[in-house]
Amino acid sequence: MSALKYIVPLALGAAVLALWQVSVRHYAVPAYVLPAPGDIWAAFTANFAQLMAALWVTLRIVALAFVLAAGSAVALAILFSLSRLVEFALYPYAIVLQVTPVISIAPLIIIWVGYDNIESALLIMAWIVAFFPILANTTIGLRSADANLVDLFRLYGASRRQILTRLQLPTALPYLLGALKVSGGLSLIGVIVAEFAAGTGNDTGIGWTLTEASRNLHIATMFAALALLSLAGVAIFFALTWLEWSLLHRWHESAVKRQI
């Protein structure tokens, strides 16, 4: 069964690609409408260096935005758990930031940081998008500590810091890791959307490659860039799933394989 899990989707993918290739050739579909997989591969190899450089630019910003979002969201969640007053004061504004579509504040951010500083604008927008799921989940996680365990910690004279590090943070870990998986994908989306919004400037990421290829009707190059983006998204998801598994599989129900 386990081999089928990999063979079936791969076989389906190969069949669809083959049908696509044959149909495009048979019906003579113009390449500016739908290029055949062979054309896409040709575009990919022809523009390999440029595509890789663009992907690298984008992924670097994605990684930095993700790390900044995770760090700042966890820090703010800890601050919330230490002070209800801070939480009451700031949480509504975090929600406002979350529900305002990032694309609508993009022009403002770009004006503020300037077109000659476009990478910072991309970074800020991806950060905003990735920030909230981590904040919301970690805040709930820190508050979910078993009430009896909290009593036990108090009975043994635990300090506030011990309750945080030895009880609340471990309790919040599964919530945090779940949120990281969501935010990893979101930071990629955030950077691409921000690149579309920027549209020009000195941006050289894969989002700009897509915009440029579409303006020039290089549909095959667009597909190649899209495939690269999908692969990057899948890689981010698997990396974070692996992180979750490696931290939780010893003890958390979500990561434990059932024996029966």
Added chain:
Amino acid sequence: MNLLTLTHLSKTFDNGLNALADVSLEEKDGEFLSLVGPSGCGKSTVLRIVAGLLKPDSGRIEFPHGRPEIGFVFQEPTLMPWTSALGNARLPLTLKHVPRAEADARAAKALARVGLAGFEKAYPRELSGGMKMRVSIARALAAEPKLLLMDEPFAALDEFTRQALNDDLIKLAREDAITVIFVTHSVYESAYLSDRVAVMTPRPGHIAADIALAQPAARDAAYRFTPQFADGAARISAALASAMAQAA
């Protein structure tokens, strides 16, 4: 010699729930005292007040010889799932900044005493319900308590496991000269374990009867079929019935 004196304790919770009304109780050093009463009669509230986790509205709680080291065992094992049996048993020592090597040694010894030698590295999810409760008891023992508070600890366990744990508890409490307050709603469990049984009325709880039991030092399965055991259980039962009738 009294380890603990409770005088006229009353407690009403913020939501208006009147849990305790005028509870007075004293317990001698080394005594095994059970609090028996219907669900919701405030037994757990008494334990939480004794542990210092809850303040009474009125009344006093006194330890004539100073506050003893207190251990607490809940109805649920209440273990930390992210650490091993050893990590859980070590908790009180870790929180008190006992050096790691010494804490490990004492926690391992506590696990061995509850019959879990060899399970130090097991995670809670790998243990049965009875074994988890044993880890919970080992955690309480690791801090070397003088007073052990137990809140219906065996209520969720099957009959065999419960009886085995009853026997182990009697032995451990005697070996370490631990004073125990044991909350239960089982007449038979209290009749088996206790030197004294305090019967509580339904909410708002107060002490309706205080029954001393003359217990043999060694108890085993056969003791549950002796007239002495039956007599103790009958007296607790009658006191409980009368406490319920008063309330009704």
